Amino acid sequence: MQSSRYTFWVLIVVVAVAGANQGLTIPLLAVMLEQQGVSTVVNGLNATALYIGVVLVSPWLEIPLRRIGYRNTIFWGLVLLTVSTLLVPMFSSLTVWFVLRLLMGVGDSSLHYASQMWVTKITSEKNRGRDLSIYGLAFGFGFAIGPLGLNLLTFGVWVPFGALIVLYVIAYALLARIKNDFPEEIKQTEKKQNKYVTVLRIAWLALIPPFLYGFMETSLNGSFPIYALRTGLSLEWTSLILPSFIVGSIILQMPLGMLSDRIGRKKVMFVCALVGAVAFFLFPVAGENVWFMMLMLAIAGAAVGSFYSLGLAYAADILPASMIPTVGIIAGINFGVASILAPGLNGFLMQAWEPWTMFWLMGAQLLAFAIACLVHRETSAAQKELPISLQKHG
Structure with a gap:
């Protein structure tokens, strides 16, 4: 048990490093492209390379996970991040950066997928919500402090990338101290059926939160600045309003996970979706009141910031352990697809109607x-669709 907890905390540090990588590289590369005079449209399209990489690699990640194990999959994902990070400041070509950001997406997805599945495996069912919320909290913390690295640009273009390399070295050192592990083998009875169809049929509700979270995160990071400019908000206020969502999600990440352990994931997700929907629907009412905007985003973040981890925990509650890697693949694809769709869909709505319609769209999705x-059937009813040998026990 002690070794499992040590492995758990190593994974927490590793995912915090991954969060810092995303939190820094996304705005850092956007700023560097802006300084080169690249248009905002091209800048945004270049940023989608990260999520394209996520979508392209997600369907295949279960293969290396079962063949080389959790730790080695994380290791090779970290290698891709390291190589991409080192190469970015060497080039200024948009095409090269697109490829490197795509590789970052592949590496980041590999690291996240393997670490999420490993955490899900080694945590007990009674504390699964708490531990997965700690995982989400670690990523959120890393993502929140990542942008601070933008201040290092004043010392030279290589300095912020060098800071990331230092964090990667720490992650390598910690990974070297834990033993590799593998997912549970697929039973013969499972091999006779399409595992993706089985997972989608039984755990479809648990797979919606990753899509919603991906849509909301990308909408706020990519589309909110456009909303701010069109409604007359200054860049200074925009930089203060936007982190409210992340701060809110960090505050309630663990309490919601622990509450879901006690009263059930679905009840928590239901209430959180309603609260988040109300917050997004009320956001346009703020007008020019920036404090009300910050309050609404903080409430929305607190409500839905743990959606991804709650969805994974709910899937782990109702499916056999051997099927959880398949859940992770579908969740990753859903997150990536939502992240790609959000900027274009929000842009169309803001162009065709009003800027605030992006918030109503997110509110409608949560509702x-x-x-x-x-309307979702209870877990016990869903399990009846599984063969007896595949049903969850205990």
Whole structure:
């Protein structure tokens, strides 16, 4: 048990490093492209390379996970991040940067997928919500402090990338101190059926939160600055309003995970979806009141900031352990697809109607998910669709 907890905390540090990588590289490369005079449209399209990499690699990640194990999959994902990070400041070509950001997406997805699945495996069912919320908290913390590295640009273009390399070295050193592990083998009864169809049929509700979280995160990071400019907000206020969502999610990440351990994931997700929907629907009412904007985003973040981890925990509650790697693949694809769709869809809505319609779209999605929670059958009913040998016990 002690070794499992040590492995757990190593994974927490590693995912915090991954969060810092995303939190720094996304705005850092956007700033560098802006300084080169690249248009905002091209800048945004270049940023989607990260999520394209996530979507392209996600369907295949279960293969290396089962063949080389959790630690080695994380290691090679970290290698891709390291190589890409080192190469970015060597080039200024948009095409090269697109390829490097795509590789970052592949490496980042590999690291996240393997670490999420490993955490899900080594945590007990009674504390699964708490431990996965700590995982999400670590990523959120890393993502929140990542942008601070922008201040290092004043010392030279290589300095912020060098800071990331130092963090990678720490992650390598910690990974070297833990033993490799493998997912549970697929039973013969499972091999006779399509595992993706089985997972989608039984755990479809648990797979919606990753999509919603990906859509909301990308909408706020990519589309909110456009909303701010069109409504007359200054860049200074925008930089203060936007982190409110992350701060809110960090505050309630662990309490919501622990509450879901006690009263059930679906109940927590239902209430959180309703609260988040109300916050997004009320956001346009703020007008020019920046404090009300910050409050609404903080409430929305607190409510739905743990959606990804709650969805994974719920899937782990109702499916056999051997099927959780498949859940992780579908969740990663859903997150990536939502991240790619959000900027274009929000841009269309803001162009065709009003800028605030992006918030109503997010509110409508959360309201629809809350309704889905109400009509979804209970876990015991869903398990009846599994063969007896695959049903969860205990």
